[in-house]
Amino acid sequence: MNKLLVLILITLTTLADAQNASAIGDSLYALGDYSKAITYYEEASETEKIAISYDALGNGAKALQFYKKALSVKEASLLTQYNYGKLLLKAAQYEKADSLFQILTKASPKNSEFVYQLGLIKEKRNDSTAYPTFFYAHVLDKNHQNALYKIAKYAAEERDFDTAKKHIKSGLEVDANSTRFLQLKAIVAFVEKEYHTAAQTYEALLKLSQSNIPQHENLAVSYTKTNRFEEAIEQYTLLINEYDDKNPSWHFSIAKNFEALRYLDKAQHHFEIAILLQDIPLDNSYVALASVFKKQKDYKNQLEALQKAVEENPENGTALYLLATAADNYFEDEASVIPYYEAYLKKFGENVQFSEYAKQRIKDIKTDLHFNKN
Structure with a gap:
C-alpha cells in the first residue's frame, strides 16, 4: 500500500471519527447535556458549536471566545455572525454589536430581524434612532411581533395612546394571550382612566398566572374607581398579606373601600394602621379617619382626629x-x-x-x- 493511499485512509478515518463525534455532540446538546456535548465538539473541532454550547450554559465569556475563534478560521456565515452579534448584545458589548449588525443589515437589507437587533442595540445605547429602526423592521415584515411591541410601547411612552392602541390591537389579534401586549393594554387603559377596560385586562392577566405588585395595585384602583369595592378589598388584602403588611398606602386604600361599604369598624382599623405607619401625609389620614367617626356619630373622636x-x-x-x-x-x-x-x-x-x-x-x-x- 503506497503512502498516498495510507494518507487518504487516515484522513477518511479521521473525518468519520469527527463526524461521529459531532453527531454524538448534537444528540447530547439536544438533550441539554451541554458540557458533555462540548467534549465531543472539541474532538470534532466544531468551534462554533462549542460557542453555542457555552452560550446555552450561560458562560458568555467562553462563548464569545469560541465565536471569535470560529470567525477567524473560516468565512463566517450570516447565521454565525447573527448569533455572535446577539451574544455581543447580551454581553453589553454594544459598540461591537452595533458595528456587526450594521454590516449585516447592509449585507441583507431586507432582513427584518437584523434591523430589529440593530434597534435593540440602539435602544440600549439610548440612541434616538431606535424607534425608527424598530418601525422599519416592522415595515419590512408586518408579522414581526417583537418590532410591533416595541413601536407600541414607544407610542405609549410618548402618550400617543391612539397609535399605541392600534398596535396593541394588532398584536393581540395574532395572540390574544400575549402577556406583554395585555400588560401594555392594561397600562394604557389605566393611565387614560379607562378603568373598566383596565380591570378587564388585568383580570385576563391574572388568568394567565401573571402576578406582580403594580398589577394588583392598578387592579385594586380600577375596582375602586368602578365602585367594585369588595373586589378592591380582595386585591388590597392580597397585597397586604402576601407582599407588605406595613405599606401605609394599602391600608389607607383598603380603609376607604371598607368605608364605602359601611364596614366602619374595619375602615377605622386600617386608617389607624396607616396613621401609625406614617409614610403617607398624616393630615389626609386623620381627615379620612374623622369621616369614619362622623358616620359612626362619634363626634368627640371626629373632632380630635381633625385637630x-x-x-x-x-x-x-x-x-x-x-x-x-x-x-x-x-x-x-x-x-x-x-x-x-x-x-x-x-x-x-x-x-x-x-x-x-x-x-x-x-x-x-x-x-x-x-x-x-x-
Whole structure:
C-alpha cells in the first residue's frame, strides 16, 4: 500500500471519527447535556458549536471566545455572525454589536430581524434612532411581533395612546394571550382612566398566572374607581398579606373601600394602621379617619382626629373647615362653635372653597343665639 493511499485512509478515518463525534455532540446538546456535548465538539473541532454550547450554559465569556475563534478560521456565515452579534448584545458589548449588525443589515437589507437587533442595540445605547429602526423592521415584515411591541410601547411612552392602541390591537389579534401586549393594554387603559377596560385586562392577566405588585395595585384602583369595592378589598388584602403588611398606602386604600361599604369598624382599623405607619401625609389620614367617626356619630373622636390633622398640616384648608363642622356637631353650646369657623376664614380668607358656607353658618348661629336670648 503506497503512502498516498495510507494518507487518504487516515484522513477518511479521521473525518468519520469527527463526524461521529459531532453527531454524538448534537444528540447530547439536544438533550441539554451541554458540557458533555462540548467534549465531543472539541474532538470534532466544531468551534462554533462549542460557542453555542457555552452560550446555552450561560458562560458568555467562553462563548464569545469560541465565536471569535470560529470567525477567524473560516468565512463566517450570516447565521454565525447573527448569533455572535446577539451574544455581543447580551454581553453589553454594544459598540461591537452595533458595528456587526450594521454590516449585516447592509449585507441583507431586507432582513427584518437584523434591523430589529440593530434597534435593540440602539435602544440600549439610548440612541434616538431606535424607534425608527424598530418601525422599519416592522415595515419590512408586518408579522414581526417583537418590532410591533416595541413601536407600541414607544407610542405609549410618548402618550400617543391612539397609535399605541392600534398596535396593541394588532398584536393581540395574532395572540390574544400575549402577556406583554395585555400588560401594555392594561397600562394604557389605566393611565387614560379607562378603568373598566383596565380591570378587564388585568383580570385576563391574572388568568394567565401573571402576578406582580403594580398589577394588583392598578387592579385594586380600577375596582375602586368602578365602585367594585369588595373586589378592591380582595386585591388590597392580597397585597397586604402576601407582599407588605406595613405599606401605609394599602391600608389607607383598603380603609376607604371598607368605608364605602359601611364596614366602619374595619375602615377605622386600617386608617389607624396607616396613621401609625406614617409614610403617607398624616393630615389626609386623620381627615379620612374623622369621616369614619362622623358616620359612626362619634363626634368627640371626629373632632380630635381633625385637630390632629390641622396640627400635622395647618395649611390644609379642608381639614380646618371640617374641624369647624366637627365642633358644630360636638358642642352643645353654639357660641363655642363660632371661633372655629372664624379661624378658617381668618386663615384662608373669604373667597376660598368653603368660605360662603362658613360665613353663612356663623350668621345662622348668631341669629339663633339672638332669638334664644330674647
